[in-house]
Structures are given as structure tokens and as C-alpha cells.
Amino acid sequence: MAHASGHLAFHDLLPPQQSMLDEVWAGLSKPQKELSPKLFYDARGCELFEAICGLPEYYPTRTEVSIMRAHAPAMARLLGRDCALIEIGCGNSDKTRALLAELEPDVFVAVDIAREQLEASCRVIAKAFPQMQVVALRADFAHAFELPRADLGSGRRVLYFPGSTIGNFTPAEAREFLARWAPLLGAGGAALIGVDLKKDPAILNAAYNDAQGVTAEFNLNVLRHINAELGANFDLAGFRHDARYVEATGRIEMHLVSLKAQRVALAGRMLEFRPGETIHTENSCKYEIAEFQALGKAAGFEARACWTDDDRLFSVHYFSLP
16 A cells, blocks of 8 residues: 655555454464564554663663764765665654765655654654655565665666664564665665674663663563554553563573463464463664674675764774675
């Protein structure tokens, strides 16, 4: 389904709700129950994530914004000002606006799963940059989908993936994701990717266990979302948030821990939970700079530049395709 309004076009590529039910049931049927982090982002989840981005413990957003504001001119020179910029996960628009102001691309494509946030973000950007074609693409970027080629123009295609969202993938999944994008970008294409760096575990653990409990509410919201969309009867008071840095795998793991033996109804079927059993809701992988550059190279990209903040908390990588 697609519609356009002036220089703002909208395409909805999401599959029907049955696909969501199938995916949720498959994840919760595994020995280690799991849910995709994309399920966080209903309207309430988007609000909570925006609140997380402003928390004192949560350094990634403000640090990445500072990097983008400081280095956007250099990034724009490398990307080229007649490109089609394709952003994956259009969350906080501050860093995107800093880049767009320098880049002034012909086309900006925003890809996200949360329709309300996607449309609102694109309306703001279309108003701020009236000469630019803006394309809103509602899609699940964890899976393959087709780009609307008619909207992309003939300029260089650049993948923009901020926020360290690529850390939600395991390294093998991240490599597969980039390898899948290489042919979509084509010869001479490029990628600009925000990546959270490995650091003191105390800083990492604090970022995902804020004192106000906003991240805990965000994690539990995935159950509220499933209740609302699929008619399940999860008791949110029967679960607690757990997030910790696992040094062996270099990632934060987020879980929901069942506080008791309980049964949950989902689409006419029953799920059993033991006391202490968990649902794995998110990974957030952290990288050394050289480690992530090697991952990009394995996917067919060439590392060209990297920018960090003075404290080396966060990094933004520029890759190109031959």
C-alpha cells in the first residue's frame, strides 16, 4: 500500500497481523523463550524510548548527537550531496537533521516499523527540508524487503543506520544484514552506521538499569503490546526487568523474568512459565572499532572513516562499496 502527499510518499510493506502472531508464538515456544525487540515499538513503546534517550544514565543518544553535530560536514563531503539517504529506524531526529542540513540529499528514505512515529518524523523532516523528496517506508528491517526504486532517483545510495540499533543483531546477523544491503545500495554505495563501543561494564549496566525505572517499563511494555495486539493475558506484575552486560559475548542482554509459576493464554493456546524462567527480549552488542570494521569488510564493505567522542563511548563508521 502506498500513498503520496506533495514531496512526502508513504509505503506500507508490513505483513498482516497473522505474521506477528506466528513470530511471537515461535519465539515463545523455544527452550529459551524470546521476543524480537521490534515488538517494543508500539505507540507507548516509542514514547518510553524517547524518555530513555533523555535519561542521565543513557549516554548513547546524546553522545551520537554530539558526534553528528561535530562531524556532519566531513560526513557530507564523503557521502556526496546528490545521494539518496536511506535511514533505518527513524527515532530521534536530532542527529538525522544535523546530517541532512549539511548533506541536502535529493531523496531521504526513512524505514521504521512504528507507523505513527515514522509518519510524524517524516512530516517534521519534510517541513524542515521542503526541496527534498521524503519517502516513509513502513517495514521490518530485520527481514528482506524491496526499496521503492521509482522514488530513489539516480544518485548514490547511502544506508544510514544510527543509534547502535545494529547492536540488536548478533555479529553474525549484523554481517548478514549488511551483506543483504550491499546489492540494494549497488556499486559505489555507502553506509554510515552508529555503533556503541565496549567500555566499563558499570557504565553499560547503569545505562540499561536507570534509577527511574523507565527501561524496566519499556521492557515490560512488550507484554502489554502483545496483550493489546494479539489478545494475550500476560500479567505484567508477574514479570520483572533484568538487564546485564555479558563480557564473554560483548553484549547487554535484556530479559523479562517470571516471578512465579504461571500460565498465559495466547490465541487459544497456553504458555507455561516456571519461577525464574526468562523471556530474552533484546541483545545490544558492543564493539571495538577494529572489530566492527572487520565485520563490515566481511559483508563486502570497505572501512573508510570513523568518528568518536572524546571519551570513546560511541562511534560512527563510514563504509563504501567498490
